[in-house]
Amino acid sequence: MTKIDEETQWESRYKSGNTGWDRGASSPSLITQLDNKNLTPCSILIPGCGRGYEVALLAERGFNVTAIDIAPSAIKEVKGLLAQQGLIASIIKANFLEWVTEKPFDAIYEQTSICALPPENWEAYEKKLRSWLKPEGMLFANFLQTDQPGGPPFHCDIGVMKKLFSSANWEWSQKPPMRIEHPSGKHELVTILKHKTT
Numbered sequence: 001m002t003k004i005d006e007e008t009q010w011e012s013r014y015k016s017g018n019t020g021w022d023r024g025a026s027s028p029s030l031i032t033q034l035d036n037k038n039l040t041p042c043s044i045l046i047p048g049c050g051r052g053y054e055v056a057l058l059a060e061r062g063f064n065v066t067a068i069d070i071a072p073s074a075i076k077e078v079k080g081l082l083a084q085q086g087l088i089a090s091i092i093k094a095n096f097l098e099w100v101t102e103k104p105f106d107a108i109y110e111q112t113s114i115c116a117l118p119p120e121n122w123e124a125y126e127k128k129l130r131s132w133l134k135p136e137g138m139l140f141a142n143f144l145q146t147d148q149p150g151g152p153p154f155h156c157d158i159g160v161m162k163k164l165f166s167s168a169n170w171e172w173s174q175k176p177p178m179r180i181e182h183p184s185g186k187h188e189l190v191t192i193l194k195h196k197t198t
């Protein structure tokens with residue numbers, strides 16, 4: 001799929017209201033990480049931020065937030081949400097397979113963005129996540145479980161994720177993944193991964 005196709009595809013979902021992933025509020029996954037103090041104020045990136053409820057919550061809690069999305073409507077909506085609440089974050093319209101940063105982040109909050117990509121792009125995306133994250137930085141991952149072929153959204157089988165986010169580069173949380181219901185009727189498996197120092 002070309003760059004313009006991807007933008008058009010996601011933008012048309014926003015324009016037609018075909019956004020079945022949208023909770024209309026912050027995910028309980030992020031609220032749990034904040035309540036448990038697994039996530040405390042730091043520089044944090046949200047790739048594929050959608051309408052940005054998590055961007056607003058983190059900005060409100062004192063995080064230095066950068067968020068990217070390919071869909072112009074999503075960018076407009078998250079900027080509007082921040083303005084409405086008098087909050088500040090850096091919002092960037094970009095394709096995350098191309099976006100680079102000179103200043104890696106302490107943490108990344110990834111909520112059902114990898115499932116938006118076809119599996120042939122997953123290796124490139126995992127490399128991007130490493131390039132955006134400081135050594136010892138934390139990835140808060142929310143892997144969508146569709147248990148179905150095809151997509152998007154594509155099924156992020158945990159065995160496949162363990163191979164992709166391999167122990168050469170990532171340390172997986174010892175705790176079993178937490179289950180979070182998804183508005184589509186499916187569910188996410190949530191885990192924390194540490195970017196190993198190479």
Ligand SMILES: C[S@@+](CC[C@H](N)C(=O)[O-])C[C@H]1O[C@@H](n2cnc3c(N)ncnc32)[C@H](O)[C@@H]1O
Nearest residue numbers: 010021048049050069070071094095096111116
């Ligand atoms: C399934 S939605 C999840 C949105 C948000 N994280 C949430 O949970 O509400 C995937 C998001 O990724 C964005 N997206 C898809 N492909 C992208 C790409 N290549 N670069 C940047 N954003 C992308 C879409 O526009 C969409 O907002």
